[in-house]
Amino acid sequence: MNTHSGLAAGRSRSPRSFSARKVMSIRQGEIMWGYILIAPTVIGLGVFYLWPVVQTLYISMTKQGPFGGSSWVGISNFERLATPEFGQSLLNTLGYTAIVVFLGVPVATVLAAMLSTTKLRFRVFYRAAFFIPVITLPAAIGVLWRWIYNTDYGILNQILRFFGLNGSSWISDPNIALYSIAMVGVWMTVGYNIVIIAAGIQEVPAWYHEAAMLDGAGAVRRFFSITLSAISPTLFFVTVLAMIKALQVFDIVYLMVGDTSPAFDRVKPIVYYFYQSGFIENDKGFAAAVAIVLFILIASLTGVQFWIQKKWVQR
């Protein structure tokens, strides 16, 4: 034993000190390489995300000249946000987001579960069909739905008229325009959510279901008791993303409802308010303040979600 260990020690004395140094240098090399490899991402993130955030914060405290040049105004841009107009656009955005998240995600979950049943024929076709709106340009979606919703000539009202119903001014009636637009929001995001949720469903081990079936659980019971709790991390992920995207809604509103529409005040989202202040009225400092408020809103709502998820997401 002794001899053996002595031998081993004697044999390895000089290599050991050598290898320690070598290990150290390999370690350092690895660390260095690690930094080099993440550098493009970190630099990109810094230059294109973090630095603009800092800059926007600075701009929000200034008054910007139309062609450059600025003066410090402190928090007065934020004080100017205390208007009914901004409050209304905040409400509009939250309303839209609530519908897109609380209707869109459950609908996507049910559809994903249905698309995951192996018995379904033309599964691939349905998946593709639901996914098409996701890869369609928002501009095309806006124009298409604008036409579908048209009061006099739209296909929706024509179908309703065929059944003897009167239809409505879907995107011009201030009381319903937001809902009509949110429906398009659900329609255009549901495909993406389905793909993510369906992937989550496929991860659920088949023997869970087999065991439940032996116990006599039907498809609905299994969906609620097994699938739903097993995919809760996926649902959390989808909900967070859907909410962030919905809070930033702009394009479909811009395309479907113009500023001459009677419903404009009741659908104008925060990002539109930002666009109008910054790019139409040339008040870029104020627009930056709007962007900062939206940023804080998104960050805090996401924070709240992370806090709530402890209560419902299974690990």
Place this chain on the structure above:
Amino acid sequence: MRKIAKFTALAIAAVVLTSCAASQPSTPTATLSSDPVTLRYAYWGPNQTAAMQKIADAFHAKYPNVTVNLELTPFKQYFTKLQNSAQGEDLADVFWINATNFQLYAANGQLADQGDVPRAVGVSASDYPPAAVDLYRYNGTQYAFPKDFDTVGLWYNRALFDKAGVAYPTKDWTWNDVIAAAQHLTTPDVYGIGVKLDPQAWIYNVVPQGGGTVISADQKKSGYGSGGSLKGLEYMSDLVNKYKVSPSLAQTTETDTRQMFGSGKVAMIYDGSYAAVELHKNEYTRANADVVQLPAGPAGDKTVIHGVGQAISAKSKNIEWAKKYVQFLVGPEGARIQGETGTTLPSYKAGQELWLKAMPQFHLQAFLDEVVDAYPYPTSKNAPVWQAYETEEMRRLLTGAATPADVGAELAKKMDSALATEGK
């Protein structure tokens, strides 16, 4: 004796004028280089692309060392992009501008002084509509020049008038005639007239026709609170809400009035000379539509005038060639191409005849006759701000949510506070 005096005065005037004209060609050519030059030309009208390209080609044929590249941006994004490129010092050498945005660029040193454009072209200043030219003068300096101009007329559908047995509109019509005719023309399928929330086609005509103003002459005060302005607003509101002879704001926002007019759903619209091309392309309107001067209001005939300005970036590396190009565009050659193709009503007099001839189905002379009643397009240093308020308040007016008096007072208040902080 008096006759002789008159004659001599005329003769002197003629000599002075011709000598002015004769002395001009030597000055600009001095600084023009013969090196290859590329000019960037930014514009927003897709239906003018063909004519703009023709003008660019004609210029290249005349000056082979100069190439003009067109850069089209849709109107909705045009001014956003323009301002960003100005900030990035990447403005096109020559670009379109409108009266709403002109002063912002002129006041901030973005535009090159174009001097006396008609003189440089070698024509008389009176060959251009003065109200359109003055839109692009800032503090006495000509920073842009209109290549065309537009006034607004009353377009009507003869077939629908015949069907309802109503006499065609004439240039002597007043608001009351419009209301009476529209009432006769309105059926369950057809509206008598299409009122649109559009400053140029409606608001900026009916306000001066009522005896009001949009903005004071010094561009410091709103005119919307005045009694005359309220009459104009009331006329618009009444057509929609009281007489119900126009589609609602919801309908006209979703389907443009010009489109409704083009499919025979609306018998009359107020629309600009710029609508002629489209209405001429449409077979139905080409056969059935015609146009007269706008009906007079209580304060008589008034029509807003606007034209697309041709501006030169102050930072262009080829300002002299850019000037030459603008002069070519607004001069006889550019006017000829724009007129012949029917693209737009050229600002230069000789081109206007060609525009009339390009669409003989319509009595387009009405638009030229209106120049004497021209009301310059209202604007100020940062007009987009109060124009947003205008749209906001007009929505309340046309939906019937507020009375003309409320809308006028509220708009005047908002506009005044916007004007007070302009350029500060």
